[in-house]
Amino acid sequence: MNYKAVLHILGRILLIEAVLLLLPVLVGLLYGESVIYFLCTICVLLAAAALCVLPRHEGGQIYAREGFVIVALSWVCMSLAGALPFYLSGYIPSFVDAFFETVSGFTTTGASILTDVEALPHGLLFWRSFTHWIGGMGVLVFVMAIMPMAKVRSVHIMRAEVPGPTKSKLVPRMKSTAMILYGIYILLTVMEIIFLLCGGMPLFDALVHAFGTAGTGGFGIKNLSIGYYDSAYIEVVVGAFMILFGINFNLYYLLLLGNIRSILKNEELRWYLGIILAAIIVITINVLQLFGDWGTSLRHAFFQVSSIVTTTGFSTTDFQLWPSLSRSILVVLMLIGACAGSTAGGIKVSRLVIAFKSARREIKHLLHPHAVDVVKVNGATVDENVVRATGVFICSYLGIILISTLITCVNGYDLETSTTAVISCISNIGPGLGLVGPMSNFSLFSPLVKLLLSLNMLLGRLELYPMLLLFAPSTWRKRA
Numbered sequence: 145m146n147y148k149a150v151l152h153i154l155g156r157i158l159l160i161e162a163v164l165l166l167l168p169v170l171v172g173l174l175y176g177e178s179v180i181y182f183l184c185t186i187c188v189l190l191a192a193a194a195l196c197v198l199p200r201h202e203g204g205q206i207y208a209r210e211g212f213v214i215v216a217l218s219w220v221c222m223s224l225a226g227a228l229p230f231y232l233s234g235y236i237p238s239f240v241d242a243f244f245e246t247v248s249g250f251t252t253t254g255a256s257i258l259t260d261v262e263a264l265p266h267g268l269l270f271w272r273s274f275t276h277w278i279g280g281m282g283v284l285v286f287v288m289a290i291m292p293m294a295k296v297r298s299v300h301i302m303r304a305e306v307p308g309p310t311k312s313k314l315v316p317r318m319k320s321t322a323m324i325l326y327g328i329y330i331l332l333t334v335m336e337i338i339f340l341l342c343g344g345m346p347l348f349d350a351l352v353h354a355f356g357t358a359g360t361g362g363f364g365i366k367n368l369s370i371g372y373y374d375s376a377y378i379e380v381v382v383g384a385f386m387i388l389f390g391i392n393f394n395l396y397y398l399l400l401l402g403n404i405r406s407i408l409k410n411e412e413l414r415w416y417l418g419i420i421l422a423a424i425i426v427i428t429i430n431v432l433q434l435f436g437d438w439g440t441s442l443r444h445a446f447f448q449v450s451s452i453v454t455t456t457g458f459s460t461t462d463f464q465l466w467p468s469l470s471r472s473i474l475v476v477l478m479l480i481g482a483c484a485g486s487t488a489g490g491i492k493v494s495r496l497v498i499a500f501k502s503a504r505r506e507i508k509h510l511l512h513p514h515a516v517d518v519v520k521v522n523g524a525t526v527d528e529n530v531v532r533a534t535g536v537f538i539c540s541y542l543g544i545i546l547i548s549t550l551i552t553c554v555n556g557y558d559l560e561t562s563t564t565a566v567i568s569c570i571s572n573i574g575p576g577l578g579l580v581g582p583m584s585n586f587s588l589f590s591p592l593v594k595l596l597l598s599l600n601m602l603l604g605r606l607e608l609y610p611m612l613l614l615f616a617p618s619t620w621r622k623r624a
Contacts, residue, residue: 175265233268247602251601252360
């Protein structure tokens with residue numbers, strides 16, 4: 145393990161977080177609020193960064209193991225530091241609760257322990273939603289986009305942080321790839337802000353909701369979430385952008401290049417849009433009896449399907465009251481998630497496609513044992529290592545859900561609440577069912593369960609392995 149290189153990059157991460165905290169400081173000053181807790185946090189971060197970013201710390205190559213460790217520790221350290229403003233301000237008096245809220249922000253989960261979010265000052269509300277935007281595309285991707293990393297094989301960091309069964313570079317240099325991804329990310333965010341302003345939403349509200357949508361996080365600034373605005377226009381805009389942010393960002397790059405044919409042939413995109421359309425149709429029909437007319441039913445079905453499948457977590461209605469079929473569909477969408485290479489969580493549609501085709505191949509082999517068949521996606525053969533890794537990932541994902549649910553149930557919570565709380569956190573969604581429905585929150589859980597769910601959020605956002613490797617003794621041994 146190259147501890148010097150790991151420390152050096154962690155120092156850069158903390159330095160960047162200190163700089164980013166200047167934005168909520170500015171917001172707080174604009175609204176005449178106290179910002180002392182932000183300034184104290186910045187001082188702590190600068191001191192920690194100074195200890196890490198020393199000339200003698202820089203040097204040596206990093207490989208896959210260091211890449212995974214850097215990514216995992218960066219997210220943990222940023223969450224610990226990012227929780228300080230909530231804790232020091234007194235608005236979240238428990239550090240465990242503040243850590244849970246911040247992990248939920250950076251991992252773009254949107255699960256909250258706050259019972260009255262409207263009581264927070266503007267500076268904290270801004271920071272809370274801004275963590276979604278920071279974490280959406282990836283903390284390390286952001287660092288690679290703006291800072292040079294000498295002697296660092298950044299591809300290992302990119303592979304550890306960017307979600308999906310396969311990782312690819314848009315252009316030969318990884319730094320350029322990171323800059324392109326963030327350029328697209330910023331452009332889409334600005335577009336949504338403009339659309340929301342056109343719908344009459346105040347600038348501050350438009351900013352924080354665009355952050356939540358872009359990161360597919362779902363932190364709102366109103367207790368009723370998007371339902372507070374009671375505007376079909378705003379719901380359509382936010383719903384449409386949630387779907388857009390759930391699409392693989394590589395496809396937007398192809399769009400900029402004018403390669404429309406490759407986009408139309410993309411199987412994951414077709415599956416993704418097909419799943420959304422099918423879920424909207426079924427739920428619209430199923431909830432018709434609740435809302436009384438097709439327009440209202442379609443409006444709520446469209447928004448909630450978009451919110452859940454993209455793992456954003458905004459809400460316009462209490463879907464806890466929907467029929468069992470609709471709620472079951474939403475739980476399935478929680479597990480599936482959106483596309484690989486997007487800001488969304490979940491297992492990812494691309495893995496679902498590979499798993500489905502792999503299962504179909506196995507069934508064919510039962511009938512034709514000697515037939516040679518390969519799994520193809522977008523007309524290209526999927527490497528057998530990727531097929532195997534997909535199966536292992538899905539099994540591991542479901543296994544962690546099972547173990548976490550059992551631990552949560554042991555603490556006295558009912559099965560529906562425990563199961564959907566765990567799925568919601570590991571899939572980075574936010575609301576679940578039962579006592580953690582869209583009109584409730586996660587404040588009821590014990591500190592131990594909150595820490596477990598925080599771990600689930602980190603596991604889900606980093607797709608299991610970077611976090612799991614932190615607990616493996618072999619990770620910390622010196623390289624032979």
